[in-house]
Amino acid sequence: MMPTPVILLKEGTDSSQGIPQLVSNISACQVIAEAVRTTLGPRGMDKLIVDGRGKATISNDGATILKLLDVVHPAAKTLVDIAKSQDAEAVNKIKEIAVTVKKEDKVEQRKLLEKCAMTALSSKLISQQKAFFAKMVVDAVMMLDDLLQLKMIGIKKVQGGALEESQLVAGVAFKKTFSYAGFEMQPKKYHNPMIALLNVELELKAEKDNAEIRVHTVEDYQAIVDAEWNILYDKLERIYHSGAKVVLSKLPIGDVATQYFADRDMFCAGRVPEEDLKRTMMACGGSIQTSVNALSSDVLGRCQVFEETQIGGERYNFFTGCPKAKTCTIILRGGAEQFMEETERSLHDAIMIVRRAIKNDSVVAGGGAIEMELSKYLRDYSRTIPGKQQLLIGAYAKALEIIPRQLCDNAGFDATNILNKLRARHAQGGTWYGVDINNEDIADNFEAFVWEPAMVRINALTAASEAACLIVSVDETIKNPRSTVDAPPAAGRGRGRGRPH
Numbered sequence: 001m002m003p004t005p006v007i008l009l010k011e012g013t014d015s016s017q018g019i020p021q022l023v024s025n026i027s028a029c030q031v032i033a034e035a036v037r038t039t040l041g042p043r044g045m046d047k048l049i050v051d052g053r054g055k056a057t058i059s060n061d062g063a064t065i066l067k068l069l070d071v072v073h074p075a076a077k078t079l080v081d082i083a084k085s086q087d088a089e090a091v092n093k094i095k096e097i098a099v100t101v102k103k104e105d106k107v108e109q110r111k112l113l114e115k116c117a118m119t120a121l122s123s124k125l126i127s128q129q130k131a132f133f134a135k136m137v138v139d140a141v142m143m144l145d146d147l148l149q150l151k152m153i154g155i156k157k158v159q160g161g162a163l164e165e166s167q168l169v170a171g172v173a174f175k176k177t178f179s180y181a182g183f184e185m186q187p188k189k190y191h192n193p194m195i196a197l198l199n200v201e202l203e204l205k206a207e208k209d210n211a212e213i214r215v216h217t218v219e220d221y222q223a224i225v226d227a228e229w230n231i232l233y234d235k236l237e238r239i240y241h242s243g244a245k246v247v248l249s250k251l252p253i254g255d256v257a258t259q260y261f262a263d264r265d266m267f268c269a270g271r272v273p274e275e276d277l278k279r280t281m282m283a284c285g286g287s288i289q290t291s292v293n294a295l296s297s298d299v300l301g302r303c304q305v306f307e308e309t310q311i312g313g314e315r316y317n318f319f320t321g322c323p324k325a326k327t328c329t330i331i332l333r334g335g336a337e338q339f340m341e342e343t344e345r346s347l348h349d350a351i352m353i354v355r356r357a358i359k360n361d362s363v364v365a366g367g368g369a370i371e372m373e374l375s376k377y378l379r380d381y382s383r384t385i386p387g388k389q390q391l392l393i394g395a396y397a398k399a400l401e402i403i404p405r406q407l408c409d410n411a412g413f414d415a416t417n418i419l420n421k422l423r424a425r426h427a428q429g430g431t432w433y434g435v436d437i438n439n440e441d442i443a444d445n446f447e448a449f450v451w452e453p454a455m456v457r458i459n460a461l462t463a464a465s466e467a468a469c470l471i472v473s474v475d476e477t478i479k480n481p482r483s484t485v486d487a488p489p490a491a492g493r494g495r496g497r498g499r500p501h
Contacts (some may be wrong), residue, residue, distance in 0.1 A: 002059050007060075013369055018280075020474070022079070025471050025472075026471065026472075029273045029467075029471055032066070034065065035047070035066075036062040036065055037406055038406075038409075039061075039062060039123075039411055040123070040403070040406050040407060040410055041059040041123050041367075041406070041407040041410050041411065041435075041437065042122045042123050042127060042411070042437045043407075043410045043411035043412070043437060044060050044123050044410050045060065045348065045410070046058050046060045046125070047060065049058060049065065049072065052317060056338060057338065057341070058338045058339070058342055059342050059345060060123065060124065060125075060342075060348060061124075061342075061345050064304075064345055073347070073496060075398060079305065088332060090374050090377075090378065090400075090461050091398070091458050091461060091462065093373075093374055093377050094364060094370065094374070094457055094458055094461075095362070095454065095458075097364070097373065097431060097456035098362035098363065098364050099362065099363055099364070099446070100361055100362050101361050101362075101363065106461075109361070110138060110142075112357065112361075112363060112451065113138045113141070113142075113354050113358065114135060114138050115449040115450075115451045115453055116353050116354060116357045116363065116453060117130075117133070117134035117136075117138055117288060117350040117353060117354050117449050118130045118131065118134040118449070118450075119353075119366050119376065119450050119451055119452055120346075120349050120350040120353040121133055121134060121346060121349075121350050123344070124218075124343075124346035124448075125339065125342050125343065125346065126163060126343050126346055129163050129164065132164060133166075133346075133347060133350065134223050134350065136166070136330065136347075137167045137238060137347060137350045137351055137354055138354055139168055139328075140153050140168055140328050140330060140351065141153070141351060141354045141355055141358065142324065143327070143328045144326055144327070144328075145326040148315050148355045148358065148359070149353075150351065150355070151275065151279075152279060152282060152327040152328070153302070153327070153329075153330065153351060154173070154174070154275070154279055154328070154329040154330070154366045155173070155329075155344050155347065155348075156173060156174065156175065156316070156329060156330070156331050156332065156334060157332045157334075157340045157341075157344060158311050158312040158313075158314050158316075158331060158332065158333055159312060159313070159333075159334065159335070159337065159340065160312035160313060160332075160333065160335075161312055161333035161334070162333060163332075163333060163334055163343070165333040166330065166331060166332045166333050166334075167330075167331050168327060168328060168329070168330055168331075169318060169329040169330075169331065170320060170321075170322070170328055171283045171284075171303065171318070171320045171321070171322040171327070171328065171329070171445065172279050172280045172283050172284070172318075172319045172322070172327060172329055173316050173317065173318045173319070173329040173331060173493075174276040174316065174317055174329075175275065175314055175315070175316055175317075176269070176308065176314070176315040176316065176317060177269045177270060177271045177272055177416065178270070178271055179258065179269070179270075180253075180254060180255035180258045180259075181255050181258065181259070181428060182255060182258040182261075182262045183258050183260035183262070184185065184268045185259075185262035185263075185415055186258075186262045186265075186266065186268065187266075187267060187360075188267070188307065188308040189267055189305070189306065189307045189308070190245050190246065190267070190305070190306045190307075191304065191305055192302065192303075192304060193244075193245035193246050193302070193303065193306050194242075194243050194245055194246075194297065194300040194301070194302055195244060195245075195246045195248065195280070195284050195286060195300060195301035195306070195319075195417075196239055196244035196245045196246070196247045196248065196286075196289070196295060196300055196304065197248055197277060197280060197281055197286055197287065197288045197289065197300075197301060198239075198241060198247065198248065198250060198251075198288065198289050198290075198292070198299075199250045199288055199289065199290045200235065200249055200251060200289070200290065200291065201249075201252055202232065202235060202236065202249060202252070202253045202254060202257040202268075202270070203232070203252050203253065203254025203256065203257060204228060204229070204253070204254060204256065207285070224387045225277050228247075230490075231372065232256065232257070233260075233500055235292045235485045236257055236260045236261075236291065238292040239292055239293060239295060240260075240261075240264055240266070242292075242295035242296070242297075243297065243300070244266070244295070244300055244457075245265075245266055245267065245306075246249045246264040246266070246267045246268075246306050247261060247266060247267065247268040247269070248268075248269050248272050248277060248280060249268075249269070249270050249272065250271070250272055250273075250277055250288075250441065251270065251271070252270045252271055252275055252403055253268050253269070253270030253271075254270075261494070267306070267308075274404065276291075279327045279329075281301060282300065282320060282324065282326050282327045283303070283319060283322035283324060283326065283327045284298050284301030284302055284319055284322050284323070284324065285301045285322075285323060285324045286300045286301035286302075287299050287304060288299075298363055301325060302322075303319045303320060303322045304320060304321025304322075305318070305319075305320050305321050306318065306319055307320075311331060311333075312333065325334060332344060332347075353452065353453060353456065356453045356455055356456055357453045359455075360453055360454065360455040362454040362455070363451045363452065363453055363454060364432075364451070364452060364454045364455070364457055365417040365432040365434060365444075365445035365446040365450055365451060366405075366445060366450045366451065366452045367407065367434030367435045367437070367443075367445040367448075367450045368404025368407050368434040369431075369432045369433055369434030369445045369446070369450075370421070370431070370434075370457055371401065371402075371403040371404060372399040372400070372401065372422045372423070372426050372443075373426055373431050373432075374397075374400050374432065374461075375396075375397045375398070375400040375401050375426075376423070376426040376427060378393055378394075378396055378397035378400070379394065379397045381393060382394045382397065401419060404418070404422060404434060405417060405435070406420060407435045408435060411435075413435075418423045418435060418440075418441075418442060421441075421442045422434070422442055425442060430444070432444050432445055432446035432447070433445070434450065438450070479482050
């Protein structure tokens with residue numbers, strides 16, 4: 001007699017398991033890899049991705065592409081999640097052969113950082129200007145404090161002009177905020193001004209809809225109106241007597257306050273974005289005040305020059321010569337909006353690489369050099385291991401050759417010929433030989449300054465190994481049916497209950 005099957009899963013649950021499920025998972029991950037494979041290297045192509053709202057994004061940044069893809073396969077989704085964050089024998093070999101640059105030698109360190117930034121930018125849309133932007137990126141990161149906080153580098157995009165018109169401001173720059181009548185009467189340039197940073201509203205409040213005040217005489221009504229004006233004027237006078245010449249507030253500054261400051265040769269800007277206000281504080285000193293009752297000189301910021309300047313079709317407020325300049329602003333110029341967005345993403349990549357190189361001063365050669373050396377090392381190592389583990393290590397060694405092979409494919413080279421040359425050269429001890437994109441050959445990429453931080457490669461290998469182990473270890477996927485919690489309740493039947501009346 002056959003046993004009665006026990007059903008544990010809810011009706012409608014999708015369940016797949018076994019070898020077909022494993023193959024499905026691997027296939028899904030290969031599709032994800034194919035999506036970003038052709039973006040690799042200086043000859044990599046860009047992807048045009050259109051989201052559900054019709055917004056187009058052009059990018060060859062792998063992380064951006066994976067973020068914008070609407071991946072639904074569970075295994076592929078796992079791969080994407082790991083890729084966003086980016087084995088033992090391979091990592092130890094990287095640490096062993098990585099070259100360390102001494103931080104004490106500032107000139108040598110700067111050269112290293114610029115080379116790392118240029119390597120990161122060589123595969124981007126702005127590769128023709130990589131020397132210009134690499135210097136700008138290194139200058140920007142070197143201005144930060146020891147924490148190297150990314151948010152302390154502001155990137156502002158101004159359409160129009162050439163890429164070379166982009167500039168780095170050693171301090172803070174932000175777009176002119178909404179202003180009221182009287183603003184144009186205010187001075188637009190100060191030398192050594194004191195700066196008040198506020199989180200205070202400086203305008204007359206509108207009456208609440210449900211407010212009710214009963215008065216019996218005109219004088220009583222006038223007293224209420226005067227009280228409101230007196231509160232505002234008291235705030236303005238306290239700001240004026242503090243000695244501040246530039247007043248910035250996260251909250252609105254109304255027309256009365258704008259005219260008041262204009263009459264006293266003061267500059268004001270309301271509705272300043274919080275991140276810009278904080279960066280101004282980091283650069284100019286002082287602190288953001290939620291009240292005007294304690295505006296002493298020690299809570300006011302200072303800079304050498306404040307100026308409002310026209311850039312393209314926009315007006316920007318510049319704070320330069322800041323005493324505590326642990327922040328900076330990159331102002332990007334360019335044409336199409338998508339091009340400028342991709343330029344911003346490219347600079348973000350370069351900034352991250354430079355930050356990593358400062359924190360971990362070991363570098364390796366790029367262009368497939370480190371992957372080929374690791375592949376050669378693992379092949380040799382695998383021959384000392386008995387049993388099936390030898391096959392696994394050999395497969396890992398072969399997988400590492402994907403990077404130089406893809407660089408060749410993207411550049412239109414004969415990948416088989418180039419890889420044979422690389423294997424031969426690495427067997428002879430050419431540790432840093434990789435693909436020479438410019439001459440369709442192989443070259444010592446360390447001598448060619450194709451450098452990247454060792455920690456980046458270690459993280460990439462670790463994340464890739466974790467992803468592969470995770471995907472291969474899954475042999476069953478169970479999808480629950482779509483929840484019906486939000487569905488409207490069905491109409492009741494019988495005994496008069498639930499019927500519409």
